[in-house]
Amino acid sequence: MAKKLISLDDAQPAGSRLPAAVRTDLNATYAPVSVAEDVESAVASVAGKRGPVLADQPARRLFDKVLLNVGTRPIVGVGLGASTWEGSQADPNRQMSVLLEKMLQASYNPPGITGGYTTKVRNSTAWVKAGSTSGIDDRDMKKVQVLNTGATATHQSWQDCTGIDIYYPAGPDVGAWTITIDGGAPVTITPTGAESFVGVWRSPVLARGKHTFVITATGDNAQISNAYIRDQDERAGVRLLNFGRAGGGTTQFLNSLADSTWARINAIVPDFAVVSLGHNNIGATTTEQLKADLGTICDRLQTAAGRPIWIAVVVQHSTDSRWPPYAQATEEFAASRSDVCTVHSFREYFVDNTAAAPATGDFYTDNLHLNNQGHQIAAHVLADSMRLPTQRTWPVTPATEALPSTSPSAPDITSDLLTQFTFDLGVADGASVASVTPVAGTRGHALADNTTVAKQPTFKANAANGHGALKFTRANSQYLRYAPSAGIALNTMPATVVMVGRRGIADAASGMFVQGGVDGSDSVTKALTIEAEASTFAFRGGSPTGGNVSGGTADTGWHVVVFVADGANSRLHIDGNVFTGTINNTDGRSALGRMTVGANIAATANYLEGEILEIREYDRALTSEQVAYLRTQLQARYGLT
Structure with a gap:
């Protein structure tokens, strides 16, 4: 049954809430396909659920009191949360924290003061x-x-x-x-x-x-x-500053690394707060510890303010089956502190499993984080639960000013992607891995040319942010590679090789994360390589006869390494650091034809002691902006810094 699409950015009349009919249409429009009324196999556990909106919100009165000053000084809120609150996988002006900030401003700013935004x-x-x-x-x-x-x-x-x-x-x-x-x-x-x-x-x-x-x-x-x-809000209006941290649970907001955050919050003297934490407590703390930590965070916020302030406790969505008891614990905590806390949930507006996620259009490709549409829905649900008078998410003042529908176009990291390997293999932790196929839609062949079980890498479950990795043990001479007959002329320079991985030991021995060969042979004459540097650096990108670029300090942490082979403009990006050099590999022969992972192209030396989360190859030189954007995507996927 066709659904009428509505604009989530339709301006609402000042002083009005989102009309019930529009809200009903919104819910129907963005319900997952599996719960549409014309699908007999509707998921009843999702259809018809509503977020737990408190009939009475005594703590909300604390915010109403502070709003008496909105015309004489800025009313500043702070938002603490993990990747969803921080805004992973959404454009900066479509993140729920920014949209909520805009709706607070549209609701309460004095006339003529539009209000700005946080970045x-x-x-x-x-x-x-x-x-x-x-x-x-x-x-x-x-x-x-x-x-x-x-x-x-x-x-x-x-x-x-x-x-x-x-x-x-x-x-x-x-x-x-x-x-x-x-x-x-x-x-x-x-x-x-x-x-x-x-x-x-x-x-x-x-x-x-x-x-x-x-x-x-x-x-x-x-x-x-x-x-x-x-x-126009130098001396008046509402602001909501984002203190989100990707990968953060309550523990990360209470340990010594959080001291700087609390120093800033104390200096701000917040007027209200939003707390969206708990999802990264899954598997890390008990639900009782989650409630205790939320209590400590709540107390610290009150201390920073120097008086009781309203704290909106947010319960997010999740496609992780372990989330419900943690969500319930969060709601129970908020109810136990109803003098200062209210609870606001948007989890019931989204499916709760990865299989159903793609069809909804609400999720990023990891089927966990929300995309622009998902963030917009979540923000509107929160605003409705918080009883904000208006749900205009982006100002249209003056009336002739166009509404920005997205931020500037995201850098291109998809075109000329030749091959990509990820390692969520669905096998037992520690199992030998005999073969890995490329991600669907990319070229390349299966990494499968190793029939000796002892020399095959093993699978490491939940290596980073719930994703699997290939683990290589140097002493066992482990590797995977294309079969010799599978070598194909994938590309010539310029080219880009991407690897997300880490050393198992920060010693002086070289280990190849990935090496590409030439025309199906074992020749390394023009191969492109990312390796654990053999001497004083963390990584080296290069060609055995064409030069190399090295950088970083050896450690055992996860890193996003991008090697751009482009003659005199070659670069090695290690996380956010850039090292430059020259790669003389320009004779037109294939640079990444045959691939070996975990050793040199012939699988005879340079065995790796380490783990790999992802490998990519591009048939072009990514720009610095594209590399930076790709890095943030990979860091968000794997929960890295």
Whole structure:
């Protein structure tokens, strides 16, 4: 039965809620195919469920009280959550946290004050980076953008705005940076020598319009966390700052690495909070520990505010069958603290299993994280549960201003993808792996040329964020590769090889993660390689006779390594760091014909001690922007920093 599509961004009249008829249509429109009324095999456990909306929300009155000041000062909220709250797999201006921020502003900002939006500078779509960049773990919950000398981060505002607030840490090792607006004179910010996490630089009030902001590092290790793009709300209106952390459970918001986050929250003195945690507690803590941790977080938020404040506790969706008891525990906690907490769930609006997820159109390809559509639905459900007067998600003021439907186009990481291997194999943990086929839709052959069981890698279950990996043991000379007859002329330079993996031991021995050969032979003359560096570096990308590029410091952590072989413009990207060099491999012969994983092309040496989560090969040189975008996608998929 056909469903009438509606726009989630349709502006609602001021002072009104989303009409019941529209809400019913919304639910029907975005119900999964399996529960559509014309499908007899409807999943009754999903159809008809509604989020648990409290009939009475006494804690909500705390927010109503603070709103008495909305015309005289900014009302600032903080949002704590994991990857879904942070916005993984959604455009920056379609993340539920930003949409909820816009609906709060549309509901409560004084007339004529549209309100701005929050961005994380580490978000590669919101802020385009160039030069040497990376990120660090122990400041602002992994979300500090590090810029080394000459590196830049650029943001083009998506709506008319009147300024920017930039949040940054300081310390004896933190470098200086400049900010330019619309190509004007740079303003230099030199962080103080004492360690601090509460620095903020505020621009003068600008003429309202679209503006371009460029941050440039004038020394190594310049560090930036969040930015708030202002729109007429310098002295009034509502803001919701995103403190999300991909992969974070309650433990990660309470251990020593969270000290910087709490320092910032304490400095902000929040007026309200949103807490969306618990999903990453699955398998890590008990449900009782989850409730205890939520209690501690709630207490810390009250302490930071210096008074009782409203805390909206969010229960997210999940396609993990282990989630229901954790979701229930979250609801029970909120009910136990009804003096300051309300509970808001959007899990009932989404399917609860990976098999049904693709047909709904609400999920990213991992069938776990929500895409733009999923985030929009979740934001509207939260707003309705919170009883916000209006559910306009993006301002249309003045009336002639076009509504941005998406952020700037995402960089292209799909075209010319020749072959891709992932290792969610569905076999027992520790089982020998004799064959792996490429991801559907890509070229290449099965990695299968190894009949000696002892020399086959093993499967490691739940290696990273629930995904499997191939584990290679050097002492057993383990590897997989194309059969000799399977070699095909996949591509010539320029080319890009991608590997997500880690060493098992940070010693001086070289180990090949992946090596591509030539024309079906064992020749390595023009092969392209990503290996664990044999001497002082972490990784090396190269061609045995055509040069190489090395970088990083050897460790046993997970890394996203991208080797771009493009003559004098060759690059080795290790996470957010870039190393340059020249690869002389331009005679037109195949660079990645035959592939060996875990050893050299002939499978006779350079055996790997380590694990691999994913391998890709492209028939072109990815740009730095495309590499950065791909890295963020892979880091989100595997829960990496």
